[in-house]
Amino acid sequence: MSQRKVISLESIRVACRHCTLASLCLPMGLESGDVERLDELIKRTRPLHRGDLIFRKGDRFKSLYVVKTGSVKTFAPSKEGAEQVLGFHLPGELIGLDAIERDTHVCSAKVLETSAICEIPFPRLEELTAIIPSLQHQMYRLLSKEIAHETDMLLLLGKKSADERLAVFLLSISKRLHKRGLSSTDFYLSMSRHEIGNYLGLAVETVSRIFTRFQEEGLMRVDRKHIEILDVRSLELLVGGAGQSRRQHQQHT
Amino acid sequence: MSQRKVISLESIRVACRHCTLASLCLPMGLESGDVERLDELIKRTRPLHRGDLIFRKGDRFKSLYVVKTGSVKTFAPSKEGAEQVLGFHLPGELIGLDAIERDTHVCSAKVLETSAICEIPFPRLEELTAIIPSLQHQMYRLLSKEIAHETDMLLLLGKKSADERLAVFLLSISKRLHKRGLSSTDFYLSMSRHEIGNYLGLAVETVSRIFTRFQEEGLMRVDRKHIEILDVRSLELLVGGAGQSRRQHQQHT
DNA sequence: ACCCTTGTTTGATCTGGATCAAGTGATCCT
DNA sequence: AGGATCACTTGATCCAGATCAAACAAGGGT
Numbered sequence: 001m002s003q004r005k006v007i008s009l010e011s012i013r014v015a016c017r018h019c020t021l022a023s024l025c026l027p028m029g030l031e032s033g034d035v036e037r038l039d040e041l042i043k044r045t046r047p048l049h050r051g052d053l054i055f056r057k058g059d060r061f062k063s064l065y066v067v068k069t070g071s072v073k074t075f076a077p078s079k080e081g082a083e084q085v086l087g088f089h090l091p092g093e094l095i096g097l098d099a100i101e102r103d104t105h106v107c108s109a110k111v112l113e114t115s116a117i118c119e120i121p122f123p124r125l126e127e128l129t130a131i132i133p134s135l136q137h138q139m140y141r142l143l144s145k146e147i148a149h150e151t152d153m154l155l156l157l158g159k160k161s162a163d164e165r166l167a168v169f170l171l172s173i174s175k176r177l178h179k180r181g182l183s184s185t186d187f188y189l190s191m192s193r194h195e196i197g198n199y200l201g202l203a204v205e206t207v208s209r210i211f212t213r214f215q216e217e218g219l220m221r222v223d224r225k226h227i228e229i230l231d232v233r234s235l236e237l238l239v240g241g242a243g244q245s246r247r248q249h250q251q252h253t
Numbered sequence: 254m255s256q257r258k259v260i261s262l263e264s265i266r267v268a269c270r271h272c273t274l275a276s277l278c279l280p281m282g283l284e285s286g287d288v289e290r291l292d293e294l295i296k297r298t299r300p301l302h303r304g305d306l307i308f309r310k311g312d313r314f315k316s317l318y319v320v321k322t323g324s325v326k327t328f329a330p331s332k333e334g335a336e337q338v339l340g341f342h343l344p345g346e347l348i349g350l351d352a353i354e355r356d357t358h359v360c361s362a363k364v365l366e367t368s369a370i371c372e373i374p375f376p377r378l379e380e381l382t383a384i385i386p387s388l389q390h391q392m393y394r395l396l397s398k399e400i401a402h403e404t405d406m407l408l409l410l411g412k413k414s415a416d417e418r419l420a421v422f423l424l425s426i427s428k429r430l431h432k433r434g435l436s437s438t439d440f441y442l443s444m445s446r447h448e449i450g451n452y453l454g455l456a457v458e459t460v461s462r463i464f465t466r467f468q469e470e471g472l473m474r475v476d477r478k479h480i481e482i483l484d485v486r487s488l489e490l491l492v493g494g495a496g497q498s499r500r501q502h503q504q505h506t
Numbered sequence: 507a508c509c510c511t512t513g514t515t516t517g518a519t520c521t522g523g524a525t526c527a528a529g530t531g532a533t534c535c536t
Numbered sequence: 537a538g539g540a541t542c543a544c545t546t547g548a549t550c551c552a553g554a555t556c557a558a559a560c561a562a563g564g565g566t
Contacts, residue, residue, distance in 0.1 A: 446513070447513075447514090457515095461516080464515095465515075465516085477514085
């Protein structure tokens, strides 16, 4: 999702309190003294490159991870090499929350482009949350947000048409980039059509065809990974449910 | 999901420490002193009846809820009266976790049969978790578990065939009843075919047809809401992915 | 006991997207 | 630079499951 592919080695050493993401990330709303305490336990590793794994399914759970720059996909690999893409993660987003319960990662995380990742050892974070109420609250919020988001995805996969799914996907990326100070209408996708389709429960060919059609209809311009949103309004209408999704009977009881 | 429809008015007054669910529920693993402190903040209301709402989407978030007896569905209502069923909840299961972030309920919860519900005011719970580390850990675990579970559902809705979805559903109910000391092979469903289909992203007719076919194949016996699982092994094989789901290409990068 | 409403089943038909098949354009490697 | 591989696009066909239609069964209320 790089607006620019250059990443500064400088920047990855910078602490939370100087990080531009602080307002989106774990430190959100903390007092500066508390941010420093959080800072102390965060490890910043050298940048990872396209295809590198942050963790894989089955690994012992030790830490949560935050994307600092770049982008990451999480996916559930199955025996036969097939997989389900579970999410795409942009800077400031927390990864690994699903591993706490089983003490084992239940999905894998792979870097989609050169990325910097912050590592947060969970046991130490847990200790810290017990003594910083606002950090504890932030953790509950982040966990809850993840649940609410997956709930939205369930609705998407259970009830929406292919067009709606793509529209939701594009608007989601667009909004998230915007929050990070990037253009909401002109960006590069760091994931392949295949990965998009997998994520949305669609075949690659369907994704490709719909992108083409959206372009013909003047909703967007597509050139390879480069996307320009031309008509946000129409995309939003599509999502709203103008083209009435799939089966929507009235309910009972 | 009632093995028996009779519920004892006596039992709903009983505190956590005498509750048979304690080992599945929030108090899991707590010391008895801590259970008592938790007990003090839990409200137990009179039983609700089929169709009653525990909360509805948009309500201010104040409490989490636990099913004590009976069963509950959560669903996201949409403007036009259509809805997406998000989950079915059995005794010991916590509801409302997705509301923490927005401070507002993002789905509604409706009782499927006469049920007793425990209410846990969240602000007080949050205070308590800050001073009882094992309770805090338990909360993280429960939130994480919810995420991991929804992740499984994403895979189900994104990649699995109708047969697999039904098999997963039946085995899930079966296992959860078993954990609660009930029969895993002989039970009553408290939800309608319509709700099952909605939950699994299938039309009612498809659910009905597959139940009929499963019966013809000797996997189960179906009589209205009454289910008898005859061949767990085969259902498990179905889930494993014998009938190879949907499109499962190899992946890239 | 009977009517009405609602849930369920079964059959016939339709269709959105998956699958199959090719061709084209990028990117990478030596 | 040349060749191989991989990602994407486009067209043709197929099919699992949705939708439409109808009959039936069960429970609930009066």
